[in-house]
Amino acid sequence: MELDKLRVNGRRLQASLEAMAEIGATPGGGVHRLALSDEDKGARDLFVSWLAGMDLEIVVDEMGNIFGERPGDKVLPPVMTGSHIDSQPKGGRFDGILGVMGGLEVLRTLSENDIETKRPVVVVNWTNEEGSRFSPPMVGSGVWSGELDINWVFDRTDINGKKLGEELERIGYKGSAAARSRPVHAYYEYHVEQGPVLECEGKIIGVPKGIFSIHWSDVYLDGTANQVGPTPMEGRNDALCSAAEMILKVNKLPSKMGDNMVATVGEIQNYPNSRNVIPDHVHFTVDIRSWDDDLVSRAWDDLRNDFKVIASRRGCDIRLEETWKVNHMPFDERLVNGVLKTADQLGYSNHFMVSGAGHDASYMAMTAPTAMIFVPSIGGRSHVEVENTTWEDCEAGANVLLHAVLKSAMEG
Numbered sequence: 001m002e003l004d005k006l007r008v009n010g011r012r013l014q015a016s017l018e019a020m021a022e023i024g025a026t027p028g029g030g031v032h033r034l035a036l037s038d039e040d041k042g043a044r045d046l047f048v049s050w051l052a053g054m055d056l057e058i059v060v061d062e063m064g065n066i067f068g069e070r071p072g073d074k075v076l077p078p079v080m081t082g083s084h085i086d087s088q089p090k091g092g093r094f095d096g097i098l099g100v101m102g103g104l105e106v107l108r109t110l111s112e113n114d115i116e117t118k119r120p121v122v123v124v125n126w127t128n129e130e131g132s133r134f135s136p137p138m139v140g141s142g143v144w145s146g147e148l149d150i151n152w153v154f155d156r157t158d159i160n161g162k163k164l165g166e167e168l169e170r171i172g173y174k175g176s177a178a179a180r181s182r183p184v185h186a187y188y189e190y191h192v193e194q195g196p197v198l199e200c201e202g203k204i205i206g207v208p209k210g211i212f213s214i215h216w217s218d219v220y221l222d223g224t225a226n227q228v229g230p231t232p233m234e235g236r237n238d239a240l241c242s243a244a245e246m247i248l249k250v251n252k253l254p255s256k257m258g259d260n261m262v263a264t265v266g267e268i269q270n271y272p273n274s275r276n277v278i279p280d281h282v283h284f285t286v287d288i289r290s291w292d293d294d295l296v297s298r299a300w301d302d303l304r305n306d307f308k309v310i311a312s313r314r315g316c317d318i319r320l321e322e323t324w325k326v327n328h329m330p331f332d333e334r335l336v337n338g339v340l341k342t343a344d345q346l347g348y349s350n351h352f353m354v355s356g357a358g359h360d361a362s363y364m365a366m367t368a369p370t371a372m373i374f375v376p377s378i379g380g381r382s383h384v385e386v387e388n389t390t391w392e393d394c395e396a397g398a399n400v401l402l403h404a405v406l407k408s409a410m411e412g
């Protein structure tokens with residue numbers, strides 16, 4: 001078969017995504033498949049059973065990253081593609097899993113057409129991309145690329161005190177292979193856009209120039225608990241009121257700092273969380289993002305000062321923790337241009353953009369030439385149950401992935 005006529009099987013891709021969407025399905029049409037939960041295990045098992053049915057070499061490393069490798073006709077560094085199986089709490093049916101199922105569909109297409117590539121092609125599922133149950137995110141690719149220490153990662157705990165390393169063992173995915181990078185010729189990650197740009201532009205394929213810098217921090221406040229009735233308003237050390245003021249500072253940070261910054265408080269715990277007790281302990285998270293690493297650092301310094309002033313005025317103790325940071329990550333120009341050209345050749349409208357969402361591609365770009373392929377998110381919605389992308393667009397993106405992978409895999 002002429003290689004440029006090759007196309008993925010869109011209906012088979014849809015069926016894979018629909019089968020995965022049943023694992024951890026929520027009543028609102030999304031999935032709840034937190035990292036290293038029973039649902040994550042169920043989806044991993046299904047993925048591995050599909051890999052096993054294709055006669056690939058399957059490797060699970062000590063971080064639980066799963067690799068399925070289709071050999072090339074030469075021993076050369078492979079082309080790799082993939083994403084993640086885990087989801088946000090009550091998340092969507094496409095975030096992450098589209099890239100894993102898209103990669104699988106590429107391998108299935110190559111195999112059923114007896115295509116021999118020069119280089120091996122590997123599909124990968126990275127452990128805990130979301131960072132929602134265990135912070136920080138992207139730890140599978142972070143350890144693999146040498147940027148994060150595996151023992152530190154194993155010690156991360158969830159809200160119930162369960163350790164990441166122990167949960168990895170519990171679900172049976174602590175493999176024996178070292179979680180260590182190997183030379184990779186090209187890494188492609190296929191993902192839903194998770195924002196409104198492609199829909200607004202009326203384009204099918206998005207090609208990001210890279211990913212924003214992301215800065216995560218945790219704020220812990222201690223005040224004084226007391227009966228809400230007899231305690232006068234004056235002189236209270238209300239930890240939740242301190243947090244409320246701080247949260248609005250976070251919300252106003254982008255307009256204060258300018259440029260393309262976004263800043264969010266997404267998670268909060270309030271104690272003792274009773275309507276008739278003044279809160280004495282609050283924990284909340286801060287997420288700051290921008291293309292400009294320096295601006296992110298300055299924004300965090302500015303915020304930290306504001307937080308200290310607020311805490312002191314309200315008589316609360318404050319502890320700040322910088323949990324995680326990744327610098328902005330430009331992708332490989334040759335691969336990015338290659339993806340744009342591939343989209344053109346296949347007749348799909350396309351758009352050069354930037355990714356505000358974090359992806360394993362950030363860490364992969366530190367070890368290998370990397371590029372991403374986006375398809376539109378309906379209404380720009382993601383990390384929610386109504387997250388959606390048309391099957392047609394899923395197929396289009398997978399065709400771009402197929403030809404980008406093929407081109408790289410045929411390079412000597």
Ligand code: GLV
Nearest residue numbers: 130356357358359
């Ligand atoms: C990853 O899902 C992110 O937080 O962007």
Ligand code: MN
Nearest residue numbers: 095096129191
């Ligand atoms: Mn994702």
Ligand code: MN
Nearest residue numbers: 088095130383
């Ligand atoms: Mn996500």
